Amino acid sequence: MATTDSTKQTLAQMGVDSPTKVASLFDDLRSAFDRDVAHEISSLDLEAARVKWLGRKAGILAEIGDNWLKPAAKEIKPAVGQSLNALKAHVEGQFTALAAAKDTAREQSAAARDQIDLSLPGVERAIGTRHLIRQTYEELERIFLSIGFRVVEGPEIETPYYNFEALNIPEHHPARDNMDTFYIEGSKAGHLLRTHTSPMQIRTMEKEKPPVRIIVPGKVYRRDNPDSTHGYMFHQIEGLAVDTDITFCDFKGTVEYFVREFLGPKAKTRLRPSYFPFTEPSAEVDATCHVCGGSGCRVCKFSGWIELFGAGMVNPAVYGCVNYDPEKLSGFAFGMGVDRLAMMKYGVGELPVLTQNDVRFLRQFP
Numbered sequence: 001m002a003t004t005d006s007t008k009q010t011l012a013q014m015g016v017d018s019p020t021k022v023a024s025l026f027d028d029l030r031s032a033f034d035r036d037v038a039h040e041i042s043s044l045d046l047e048a049a050r051v052k053w054l055g056r057k058a059g060i061l062a063e064i065g066d067n068w069l070k071p072a073a074k075e076i077k078p079a080v081g082q083s084l085n086a087l088k089a090h091v092e093g094q095f096t097a098l099a100a101a102k103d104t105a106r107e108q109s110a111a112a113r114d115q116i117d118l119s120l121p122g123v124e125r126a127i128g129t130r131h132l133i134r135q136t137y138e139e140l141e142r143i144f145l146s147i148g149f150r151v152v153e154g155p156e157i158e159t160p161y162y163n164f165e166a167l168n169i170p171e172h173h174p175a176r177d178n179m180d181t182f183y184i185e186g187s188k189a190g191h192l193l194r195t196h197t198s199p200m201q202i203r204t205m206e207k208e209k210p211p212v213r214i215i216v217p218g219k220v221y222r223r224d225n226p227d228s229t230h231g232y233m234f235h236q237i238e239g240l241a242v243d244t245d246i247t248f249c250d251f252k253g254t255v256e257y258f259v260r261e262f263l264g265p266k267a268k269t270r271l272r273p274s275y276f277p278f279t280e281p282s283a284e285v286d287a288t289c290h291v292c293g294g295s296g297c298r299v300c301k302f303s304g305w306i307e308l309f310g311a312g313m314v315n316p317a318v319y320g321c322v323n324y325d326p327e328k329l330s331g332f333a334f335g336m337g338v339d340r341l342a343m344m345k346y347g348v349g350e351l352p353v354l355t356q357n358d359v360r361f362l363r364q365f366p
């Protein structure tokens with residue numbers, strides 16, 4: 001019985017001395033090949049089988065040429081040559097057929113994988129929501145646009161003139177200390193990150209004749225120690241109305257209208273005297289607590305009131321910087337912390353969650 005190892009010996013060593021024995025030997029070898037390939041096709045390692053049988057140096061067919069054919073005795077040499085050629089044709093033919101079958105199998109499995117089942121449910125893609133700050137801005141803008149204000153925006157890097165001086169905050173004024181300011185390193189002009197959106201009051205009045213009715217949404221920066229209600233950056237919306245006949249009543253009416261629109265028709269407004277360099281008189285605007293409705297709770301520290309924002313009538317000193325006539329013009333201004341309003345309205349307890357972009361938080365406000 002020939003095995004695939006028998007090709008290490010010569011035919012004479014194996015006692016094969018007649019064409020009949022040669023034919024029988026090759027028949028056995030062919031069966032061995034067929035078994036071999038049947039095994040390899042199942043493990044799909046055709047390349048290993050190909051090297052074993054057809055390898056140029058150590059392949060079985062090469063060994064037959066070296067060990068069987070070359071040293072074969074004259075009387076059996078033609079039979080060995082013919083049988084070898086026949087076996088070679090069989091082996092090569094099989095490998096070609098198997099390779100083709102393997103390609104077909106691969107194509108079929110790829111086709112099966114790519115096949116689209118239109119009845120399957122689609123892949124659900126996460127759709128972003130508008131950030132709570134964005135939503136609050138849009139709400140604030142909606143309210144003020146509905147009563148004739150328009151939106152202007154301005155630079156976040158400002159000069160001390162626009163951020164302080166023109167707003168009646170001269171150098172060494174204590175109000176500058178309250179607004180711990182980030183200065184731009186190396187700026188000869190003393191450029192800084194604006195501490196409020198108020199510089200746009202000046203920039204707008206410099207360019208435009210009254211009447212002016214603007215709101216200014218934007219980011220502002222202060223060197224606060226970050227905690228649950230303070231950060232380095234926060235969002236503000238500034239408002240300014242200037243005309244020939246604006247009174248404190250217009251100011252109060254606008255503020256009350258805003259509070260009702262923002263917090264609901266039952267919300268009441270209270271003005272407390274305050275101080276800002278660029279308004280005179282100045283007021284803190286309070287609203288009845290949105291949680292308890294004014295009866296007192298933990299959120300309003302049992303006062304029934306929540307502090308909303310600062311505001312006031314424009315200080316006549318400001319008009320001097322923009323060539324407005326303080327004798328003929330009057331107006332009011334306000335500055336709201338949007339983060340604070342968003343936290344209050346939507347019951348968010350911690351400021352940092354507004355900027356941490358935790359999707360679990362953001363998804364709560366579709």
Ligand SMILES: [Zn+2]
Binds near residue numbers: 301
């Ligand atoms: Zn309350």
